[in-house]
Amino acid sequence: MGILKINNLSKTYSNGVKALDNVTLELENGMFGLLGPNGAGKSTLMRTLATLQEADSGTATLDDIDILNQPAELRKVLGYLPQEFGVYPRITAEQLLSHLAILKGISNSSERKELVNYLLNKVNLYDKRNKSVKGFSGGMKQRVGIAQALIGNPKLIIVDEPTAGLDPGERNRFYNLLADVGKDVIVILSTHIVDDVRELCTKMAIMNFGQIVYHGSPSDAIEELNSKVYQKMVDRSELEQYASDYKIISNKMVGGQPLIHVYSDEHPQNGFKQVTPNLEDVFFSKINTNSVLV
Structure with missing residues (x-):
């Protein structure tokens, strides 16, 4: 070994x-x-x-x-x-x-x-x-x-x-x-x-x-984010406001609109939906907190 x-x-x-x-x-x-x-x-x-x-x-x-x-x-x-x-x-x-x-x-x-x-x-x-x-x-x-x-x-x-x-x-x-x-x-x-x-x-x-x-391990890292990742489709014009109001992990374009993932200890409401975290969420949460990835 x-x-x-x-x-x-x-x-x-x-x-x-x-x-x-x-x-x-x-x-x-x-x-x-x-x-x-x-x-x-x-x-x-x-x-x-x-x-x-x-x-x-x-x-x-x-x-x-x-x-x-x-x-x-x-x-x-x-x-x-x-x-x-x-x-x-x-x-x-x-x-x-x-x-x-x-x-x-x-x-x-x-x-x-x-x-x-x-x-x-x-x-x-x-x-x-x-x-x-x-x-x-x-x-x-x-x-x-x-x-x-x-x-x-x-x-x-x-x-x-x-x-x-x-x-x-x-x-x-x-x-x-x-x-x-x-x-x-x-x-x-x-x-x-x-x-x-x-x-x-x-x-x-x-x-x-x-x-x-x-x-x-990847699985332990994902486990750490369980019940703490939420997503929402937003308008591009709203990205800056969301970045100041929430801890954005990542955003990616889906059908021409930004889909943002945010980290939160409790449900942020305001139309957010809880999602099962993945390794991409782990990656962005570790390298990118409170910044907008445009």
Whole structure:
């Protein structure tokens, strides 16, 4: 059982932006969702754990590996799918995985070929192995990305915004693949898409302005909001007034009209209807109180 411990990790960029503000987390095997809006610090945390940048202070360990001081050791047991998974032009899926396996130290050619075939089968791309990766759809490229992240039996797999830009069918295929991968290792799924976490993760954290604002299970977070979320259709012209009178969690356009969700300890009356909270309500309640999302 692997354990990833992050303690008081902080990082301030030269422009003054505090990307990580005393981040502390402990993760075990399984799918862990890191949810937050763009700019929350998720990618900075992922890049730090992937040894691609340094923190100003704090510690991070994976079992007995000191991630910040032993980056070479960590890389041996790391699988990483960055937000932008670039591929070489005019190279096939088989060639790409074989090349990356060499870089990861798998020098025996027959062992490497066996591994590449196994991975291509696992991500359901074996029949496309001789096709140029450049011509793959977004979902297929992401599956190649997961295949390369699995080279070398990693203990920690980091996937950063993996489903952005995928159509619903590709997203579902990717979910199934990640769920299969995430049984025996620590998988951190960093995303701003609530559905990604709802579908896949039993543990999660919500990050905003470089801080962890929630850490626990999605179901516990939803339970906290039970009987406290109400909704109402309003006119656009009324949004500002409602924002000053109520604690608006979120608003979204439905049929051209704003549908607002508000947080309240008691029934706000005035035409509001109580609704069963969902993970989206949790997300917005943690990052967005008393502001209007237009």
